[in-house]
Amino acid sequence: QVQLQESGPGLVKPSETLSLTCAVSGYSISSGYYWGWFRQPPGKGLDWIGSMYHSGITYYTPSLNSRVTVSVDTSKNQFSLKLNSVTAADTAMYYCARHSYSGTFDIWGQGTMVTVSS
């Protein structure tokens, strides 16, 4: 079955860049679907960060557009998130997920907690 697994540092210093990777197994990213990143601050709700179509086309939430990049490495069947100039407000559980054009987020990773602190 299709599985997604996030990985990356659990602690990032303020003003530095948060970098996460989502490894996909059981499905080739190149075959289709959109691949997205989401986050959930402690005790709060879900927020969409950005998504990438399998062709490499990306789109981001306007509030983070200037700081975020989503990219793909088809050779490793994984996609990545980079969020620069982080602050404490970026502390959250980060999830990757597969989704359709209509926004059916059908497969989620287990999530990875990222804390921004010096």
Next chain:
Amino acid sequence: QSVLTQPPSASGTPGQRVTISCSGSSSNIGSKTVSWYQQLPGKAPKLLIYSNNQRPSGVPDRFSGSKSGTSASLAISGLQSEDEAAYYCAAWDDSMNGWVFGGGTKVTVL
């Protein structure tokens, strides 16, 4: 402040029917499809309903979704203890130019 509005909490006794509302506007629910997610404590979200009222395989038919105008609803019939979780609605928003979620509703089984 979430673009989609959900009640923060809902509760019911085992076997009861619980309904969760998700209120939006013409730029999201009014013109786009809605999906619903269940998040058990400490777990990742799980797709429950897509395209307003479709259930993925494996989701019990106790869960049902509906949409009318700029609002959507998730109903849980025959409430069970394992349904205790947070539930989120989601849709595309043309004004925000992105995917938006409701603030989440925590369901408690009394």
